Amino acid sequence: MNERLATLLLTGFEPFGGEEINPSWEVGAALDGELIGGARVVAQRLPCAFGAALQALDEALARHTPVLVLCLGQAAGRADFSVERVAINVDDARIPDNLGACPVDQPVVAGGPAAYFSTLPVKAMVAALHAAGLPASVSQTAGTYVCNHVFYGLMHRLAARPGVRGGFMHLPLLPAQAARRPGPSLPLATQIDGVRVALAAAQATAQDLRAAGGAEC
Numbered sequence: 001m002n003e004r005l006a007t008l009l010l011t012g013f014e015p016f017g018g019e020e021i022n023p024s025w026e027v028g029a030a031l032d033g034e035l036i037g038g039a040r041v042v043a044q045r046l047p048c049a050f051g052a053a054l055q056a057l058d059e060a061l062a063r064h065t066p067v068l069v070l071c072l073g074q075a076a077g078r079a080d081f082s083v084e085r086v087a088i089n090v091d092d093a094r095i096p097d098n099l100g101a102c103p104v105d106q107p108v109v110a111g112g113p114a115a116y117f118s119t120l121p122v123k124a125m126v127a128a129l130h131a132a133g134l135p136a137s138v139s140q141t142a143g144t145y146v147c148n149h150v151f152y153g154l155m156h157r158l159a160a161r162p163g164v165r166g167g168f169m170h171l172p173l174l175p176a177q178a179a180r181r182p183g184p185s186l187p188l189a190t191q192i193d194g195v196r197v198a199l200a201a202a203q204a205t206a207q208d209l210r211a212a213g214g215a216e217c
């Protein structure tokens with residue numbers, strides 16, 4: 001069935017930090033099976049746990065042999081689609097993961113490079129989101145928790161597979177989450193639209209735009 005269609009692997013996380021839902025998996029589940037630019041989206045839910053998340057990612061990479069991977073995560077406090085530029089080689093957990101692990105200043109990959117850049121066209125993704133009337137920005141940090149762990153682990157794996165591009169995008173909370181924990185949120189339908197737009201732009205853009213997306217301190 002559809003053996004010749006290229007696969008876009010989309011990952012989302014299970015809930016963590018006392019939440020009952022995670023927008024990243026709600027969006028992943030909604031887009032699973034969709035055709036985007038002639039390729040098939042396959043969604044994979046990841047545990048919010050250091051190590052176990054990368055095992056699940058490894059299984060998905062082996063099973064689906066995607067041409068492109070976009071990992072999603074929840075970022076409470078962020079108001080827009082945050083297209084991550086860089087993954088760093090550190091695990092430094094402020095709260096325990098879902099298996100109780102709380103690593104401090106551990107490398108994601110011992111002996112690995114300090115950082116990897118996304119190989120997705122981050123500027124083009126932000127531009128496409130803006131063109132669709134959606135709030136978006138390039139983010140200069142994916143944090144030091146399980147999202148950055150998965151982003152770094154993904155890029156480390158893809159460094160050995162030059163034909164496969166990958167990256168990470170953080171999503172705001174859903175309104176039902178923000179109702180209990182005040183802060184910015186975006187409705188699920190908007191989040192689904194935005195991830196669809198970002199995936200389509202990532203797939204269609206081989207060479208990233210040259211557009212400002214930096215930040216001052």
Ligand code: PCA
Nearest residue numbers: 013073074145146147148
């Ligand atoms: N967000 C967390 C981990 C899982 C998720 O959805 C993070 O930003 O690290």
